[in-house]
Amino acid sequence: MTIHAPSRETFEARLRQIGDARYHDKHPFHQLLHSGGCTPDQVRAWVINRYYYQTRIPMKDAAFMSRVTDPNLRRIWRSRIEDHDGTEPGTGGIARWLKLAEGVGLDPDYVASEVGILPATRFAVDAYVRFVRDEPLLPAVASSLTELFAPKIHSERIAGLFEHYDFANAETMSYFQNRLKEAPKDVAFGLKWVLDHAVTQADQDAAARALTFKTEVLWAQLDALYSAYVEPGRIPPGGWQPGEGLL
Template sequence: MRDDGAAAPWRTPEFTERLRAVAEERHHDRHPFNLRMHQGELTGDQLCPWIANRFHHQRHIPVKDALILARFDDPALRRARLRRIQDHDGVRPALDAVAASLTELPASGPVRTRTAAFERPYPWIAADGLAYFRTRIGQGGCDGEEALAPVRAWARTREQQERAVAALAFKCDVLWALLDAVERGGTG
């Protein structure tokens, strides 16, 4: 506790571990729809809505991220985060937006699993259609690690740290809800 009664900030390793735990435990790859997709148990009618959702989700991320980057006053930060324009940052304050992108921390494994799953039981998916996922195998984890540094630097108080963890948890909930919607829509 600090003198003013506020909780003291977590030390960097504890804060980092809390963020990593949320990303791992609540990652949308644990959703039943994704599990069935990875096992090759979906029909084309079930998988196509997910593909359409994912396409539109990814298509609009650069616009959203460009708006977030435009709010950064520091040119060095804009340059460092420019590659993130293809990834998920959210539309909240910079700390919350970048913290939300930490869903990428465990991304390499799930994307590798998803890509392999598409190649086996879904032969009707064109090989060039998997190019995006193949590039994400290495990029996802890198994006997450890049986002971790500014989140740790910006979250100086316990309140800011808790906000960052909450933003990441919220993003996990949103991705889970998107899969709920796709699953319900795709199964009739």
């Protein structure tokens, strides 16, 4: 007797349910940030640590592409690298993130030096890069599907930061405004690819596990931030000390 995998629709609902239950929009740090409750130093700590995630995204996409044999898949995937690195100096998501850094009073060269990144941020982000480099292509693509839930958090963030913080302006918010345009094309492609390729129960389980893993990568970064800079406020050795790296 053949046991059929659950339908495409059931599988997609399973993936969306993982986001509903585990995406980092529910983390207390984001709730604090978006409601105006962060001090300037807490915002700076977020910008410094999140920079590490930003820089590793194109590296994980390059690691992914290095294993893809299908030129069609590589051609589509490479726009992700261009979105972050830009097509010339001063363009792209990393440059836009550094504009945000300047806007919150940080020296962009300090932020780009990666000094002061929390150890747990590095561990979580590096684990994501390794996962995408080492796992089969299906879980590697599925791990990017947290982006299904990102437009909602980016919209909430743009509205919340404009409402509550003086540093919010068209330039400092441009990273998030651009993601609202870029992410939907990536995630539409990624979701279809995963739904097309996860044909067995084992495939669907592997994809769901990958997405769960990724929600943990995101959540762990905010836990580290919260514990260092909010409550109990215990900055680990090597973590950014308020006052460092200012303009």
